[in-house]
Amino acid sequence: MTLYADNIQSEGESSSSVLLEMMYGYQKSQALFVAAQLGIADILSNGSKTAEELAKATGVNSRSIYHLMRSLISVGVFSTEDNDKFQLNPMGKHLLTGTSDSLRGTVMAMGDEMYQAWGNLLYGIKTGKTAFNHNFNRDLYSYLKQDSEASLNFNEWMKETTREWLLPVLEAYDFSEVKTLVDVGGSIGTLTAVILNANPKMQAILFDREDVVVGAQRVLEGAGVADRCQIVGGNFFDAVLPDGDLYLISRVLLNWDDTDAIKILTNCYQAMTVKDRLVVVDFMLPKGKMSPFIGLTSLNLFILFGNFMRTEDEYYNLLSSAGFKVTNTIQTTGPVSAIEAKPA
Numbered sequence: 001m002t003l004y005a006d007n008i009q010s011e012g013e014s015s016s017s018v019l020l021e022m023m024y025g026y027q028k029s030q031a032l033f034v035a036a037q038l039g040i041a042d043i044l045s046n047g048s049k050t051a052e053e054l055a056k057a058t059g060v061n062s063r064s065i066y067h068l069m070r071s072l073i074s075v076g077v078f079s080t081e082d083n084d085k086f087q088l089n090p091m092g093k094h095l096l097t098g099t100s101d102s103l104r105g106t107v108m109a110m111g112d113e114m115y116q117a118w119g120n121l122l123y124g125i126k127t128g129k130t131a132f133n134h135n136f137n138r139d140l141y142s143y144l145k146q147d148s149e150a151s152l153n154f155n156e157w158m159k160e161t162t163r164e165w166l167l168p169v170l171e172a173y174d175f176s177e178v179k180t181l182v183d184v185g186g187s188i189g190t191l192t193a194v195i196l197n198a199n200p201k202m203q204a205i206l207f208d209r210e211d212v213v214v215g216a217q218r219v220l221e222g223a224g225v226a227d228r229c230q231i232v233g234g235n236f237f238d239a240v241l242p243d244g245d246l247y248l249i250s251r252v253l254l255n256w257d258d259t260d261a262i263k264i265l266t267n268c269y270q271a272m273t274v275k276d277r278l279v280v281v282d283f284m285l286p287k288g289k290m291s292p293f294i295g296l297t298s299l300n301l302f303i304l305f306g307n308f309m310r311t312e313d314e315y316y317n318l319l320s321s322a323g324f325k326v327t328n329t330i331q332t333t334g335p336v337s338a339i340e341a342k343p344a
Helices: 015-023 025-038 040-044 051-058 062-074 104-111 113-118 121-127 131-136 140-146 148-166 168-172 190-198 216-222 258-271 292-305 312-321
Strands: 078-081 085-088 180-184 203-208 229-233 246-250 277-282 324-331 337-343
Touching: 015 025, 025 040, 025 062, 025 104, 025 113, 040 051, 040 085, 051 062, 062 078, 104 113, 104 148, 113 131, 113 292, 121 131, 121 292, 131 140, 131 292, 140 148, 148 168, 148 190, 168 190, 168 324, 180 190, 180 258, 190 203, 190 216, 190 229, 190 246, 203 216, 216 229, 246 258, 258 277, 258 312, 277 312, 312 324, 312 337
Parallel strands: 180 203, 180 246, 203 229, 246 277
Antiparallel strands: 078 085, 277 337, 324 337
């Protein structure tokens, strides 16, 4: 994928065409979002359809959906059959609902609230304040609590990106000796389920806000590991549960400023014994050249939470401030890294 590469300009491309492709990128993302919102992929999963048939099934204007589909075909998302019917293709299948390789949740989350928040990037850059809060008059987590559809899309986005970004951690870190994993801020348990499946003797405790873990039972049951995972709702700013020998914090600290991040880590420290381990899995900002993905993800953090991606040294400082000593840093084949630490 171009987004993960260091150099986004292909040989032979002019600088002007590359810049214009960047500028027009939002048009593609919004066309994808509309297709996902209308459920076009699900409709086409039953066979090819004309524009009129799609319009009837979605309740929209047939002329408009005809041109939407032709635009998406031009960028490879759907295909045509006999020049007058639209059909699903391998790329379009990623917009299907509930499949193992679906990206619909990501498209829905990024194309709606995230898209609106990015429209306030200039405000954020000028003021240093959070663009999402400015746009919606509340922080992201408060917004998700009051909007069930947005919360569902956000959780699906997290599940889909767990599959793509975090699973390489399983290849890079040895969980085989862990008896009880505590997943701190583990959302609906997607990563917990994968780790449990890979380690059949392990038990786990999934710990996150009560309004978040309400969706975890379905995920854990679907993975066949519900009998080995205790689901606990709570606030990691108040306390973290004891009784684990490995504490996992995956894509949590990046959402909080240093003061809050140290508080979360300190609560982990207080729950642990000297024999326990902590593993922080997160994006880390490189000191030198970086891919567009890392750069844009750092900006996305700023828009959502007012923070930027931390460097490895900054994570070390957080851990030290909370009473930990780093024992290992693990690079993965994905865009995230893992830092192992123990109570000092």
